Amino acid sequence: MLSAHQLKGIFIPIITPFLPSGELDLASFERMVSQLLTHDIHGIVLNGTTGESPTVAWEEVRTLMESMGANMRRGFGQESVRGTSQRSVPIIIGVGTNDTRASVRRAEMAGNMGADAVLVVTPYYSRPSQEGIVAHYERIAQVGVPVIAYEIPARTGVRVDVDTMRRILDIDGVIGLKDSSGGTDLVSALTASGNNKPILCGEDRLFHAMLGQGASGGMLASAHVETDAFLDVYRLAAEGRYSESLSAFNCLLPLIELLFRESNPAPLKWLLAQQGVLASDTLRLPMMPITAGLQTDLGQLLAKGK
Numbered sequence: 001m002l003s004a005h006q007l008k009g010i011f012i013p014i015i016t017p018f019l020p021s022g023e024l025d026l027a028s029f030e031r032m033v034s035q036l037l038t039h040d041i042h043g044i045v046l047n048g049t050t051g052e053s054p055t056v057a058w059e060e061v062r063t064l065m066e067s068m069g070a071n072m073r074r075g076f077g078q079e080s081v082r083g084t085s086q087r088s089v090p091i092i093i094g095v096g097t098n099d100t101r102a103s104v105r106r107a108e109m110a111g112n113m114g115a116d117a118v119l120v121v122t123p124y125y126s127r128p129s130q131e132g133i134v135a136h137y138e139r140i141a142q143v144g145v146p147v148i149a150y151e152i153p154a155r156t157g158v159r160v161d162v163d164t165m166r167r168i169l170d171i172d173g174v175i176g177l178k179d180s181s182g183g184t185d186l187v188s189a190l191t192a193s194g195n196n197k198p199i200l201c202g203e204d205r206l207f208h209a210m211l212g213q214g215a216s217g218g219m220l221a222s223a224h225v226e227t228d229a230f231l232d233v234y235r236l237a238a239e240g241r242y243s244e245s246l247s248a249f250n251c252l253l254p255l256i257e258l259l260f261r262e263s264n265p266a267p268l269k270w271l272l273a274q275q276g277v278l279a280s281d282t283l284r285l286p287m288m289p290i291t292a293g294l295q296t297d298l299g300q301l302l303a304k305g306k
């Protein structure tokens, strides 16, 4: 199980590869995870936003988890591009829904599947009160699998206020927060008021800014690409070398801008397919492939070697 002090560094919310038929593409999945594990990443998130959780069935999450577990046991990616020795990293599973009972069941199943922690998004769509949101987290935390709260109002339609987030972070069993609130106000307010639970940046373009405000790392879709450069940004900031970290981060901004110009993870899937990591950039409806204009711009970035 993951503890709060381990919630630091670079966590990759992995994409879910599909075949052109729409079925899971396990060969691409294994290749992608194998390559990620050649880097010193700090954890993997299965079934997050980037993993297209709204259109992935729970049985498919189980299949992906089994594939990952089996491969880690036998030394995932021994034929990796770099040939380095492999290791296993903590696995966090996204279990958040807008139905507390369903999320509780998923957290129980994730624990049984061997998840080290679960990622629980603010309950979306029904616009619960702040009290209801706290009760949602309290109930899921009772399952006993460490919970990471996930605040992303642009997607959920409801915003958790700072006092409510403090109460959520005070719950036993909630080990930290993934902050995709859209700015640095939440992380600064929590840090200023003495919060001692780790906060991971979940808004790629704000990664460096959030590290400066007390974030302990990031859960970043764009770190599928240029993984070592994202690790450098984190490491330099952790060493207090903020201006070097900023220079490293500024080099990543054009990539981040393109990866989020259209809905994540469509641009990322396209890029990984171009790089041969994925066999195809297939998404499940209502997600659509990226536009021709974005393909051109991403293609130019690829040609420059970024």
Ligand SMILES: O=C(O)C1=N[C@H](C(=O)O)C[C@H](O)C1
Binding pocket: 013, 045, 048, 049, 050, 051, 152, 180, 202, 203, 204, 219, 220, 221, 222, 264, 265
């Ligand atoms: O998969 C995630 O979790 C992430 N979701 C954010 C989003 O798609 O809005 C972005 C972040 O990089 C990771």
